[in-house]
Amino acid sequence: MPGQKAILVDIKRCIGCLGCETACKQLHGFGTDPEPTLSDTAFTVVETRGDKFVRKICMHCQEPACASACPVGAISKSSLGPVLYNADKCIGCRYCMLACPYQVPRYQWTKLAPFVKKCDMCSTRIGKGGTPACVEACPAQASVFGNRDELIAEGWQRIRSDSSYVPRIYGVEELGGGCVLFVSDVPFEKLGFKPAPTGNQPMPTLTASALGDSPKVVIMGGTILSALYWVTQRRREVALAEAEEKAAINRVKGERSQS
């Protein structure tokens, strides 16, 4: 989609300085202690895999499983790219957390009024033409921000100009693609990227077929049940009429035998 923004993460260039992590925490006022995994106070973390550093962050899917899961529509995909969470609608069912194929959304377990927390790609900043805080903080051009189309071209440019890169941009097509893209010089499987459960099919297709069948099933089931009800009622009426007829005949017979 034109006009969509995205983040490109270059695992080869990442030096593991945790600048992105710290900048994100500072922006949200979370203190600056690094955390090992995503949490309700860490929307992006840098994980160490062998001698490589892998950023973990919301993938901002094109067709997000979390948004299709949310019963009240609190999660939506914005036209600019980010997948946004509306805290005013959320009821706290946490189905989004279960549905997310990357296990990104986090919950404020310690609070009495808990909300879901995740990266929003600094949507207010980029809405004003700015850059996400994490990208701004990157000293090594390992995270870059821009138009999604241009970033895909930029990714392929980096892959072509350096034969050590794996010829694949993760996030363009996986599960229908997203607005966070990865290029790497180590195969993604070795960096903890799990194989996509539905290949390049977006996750919501998993439930769409089951939900799509339901009107048919309801109409068919309703018709069949009504028909069965009609049949049983009719049978009852017939049985009643027959019994009455029999009783009438018997009565006539009885009268005759008496006379």
Add this chain to the structure above:
Amino acid sequence: MIARIKSGITFWRVIIAIIFTTGLYATYVRFFMGFKASTNLSDQMPWGLWVGLGTLCGVGLSAAGFGISAAVYLLGMERYRPILRASILISFLGYLTVCAGYLYEIGLPWRFWHPIVMWNHESVLFDVCVCIMTYTTVLTFEFAPAVIEKLPWKVLRETVLYLHHKILIGVVLMGVLLSSMHQSYLGGLYLLVSGKMHPLWYSQYMHAMFYLSAIPAGLALTVMAIYLSMRSLHVRVDFSILSDCGRMIQLLLIVFAFFRFLDLLANQALHYAFQRTAEAGYFWLEMVLFLAVPIFLLSLEQVRSNPEKLYWACAVVVAGFMTNRLNVSINSLQAGLGAHYVPKWTELASSVLVIAAGVLAFRYAVIYLNILPKAKVQSFTRWMSNGGLPAQA
């Protein structure tokens, strides 16, 4: 005085007292200290015992209401009319426990009404919410005559019952469709966890599996409840009806077993059952409790014709069903989610409190309302009415 108090302390009263004290304390912890203090849920395991036991088992075990009401009202199987009200009551109370559990589960319980006005058609959970809300209303309607007929004002009572009777069939039909929908949608919830659920359970036909397994389990719970009412509340139901239910349960279990096996074959998941993993163990526990043992027991004439044996066979069905739902909601997901989850005692205590409240409500409804025919004659094991035909023995 002391002797009177002492004689009032019975085993079950002590159990109920323990359940209510621990449960109320757990409720306090949940609502005043939050999830961290009251659960072992985590970012890796966002759904736990409340969903598995409270919602999945609660809704599934309440399936008899729509089954029996469809049989009696729509299919004209008058034979089951004596247990109709009891099954509707069980479903009604079951759904009330699910609604109560919903308030524990969601993080912002004061927003429980949001799904009514904020819609997301793509969401299976939205459909589940709407179906459960509507169906609870339908069950209230179906159960209402039992209360209305106790009203002291004759004209009001009869007008309401007359109007009720006029639209009953339509409502029953709607109820059957609604509950069929959300019984299966509860399974449909887990379609989205593709890649995280163990292949022994994950299937693209999760929803069908949930639907097929719920009906025998709901029937089994109804048989159990009626047996207990016969034993302790002077209820006298023709035992041959329950015996037939036993046969029906067995048939439904065989149907479910058939499709479950086909599904495993189609997903090429059968070999996982023979690996030395915890999941395989849970799988076999489920197979034995839910399918093998009940199908075998219910095929024996001496089990089906003996109330106590039938009761225990149904208890195995219910236990097996609960194993299945807990396997789907917890055991099959732990590895895929990278979680190690053991419920906290407060999670269990609050779930048990809600269930116990439902059981108590059932008891008092049977005592004070016309739910099941009552008679202070004969030992219940020998009681036979006229083929179950008279609704009020």
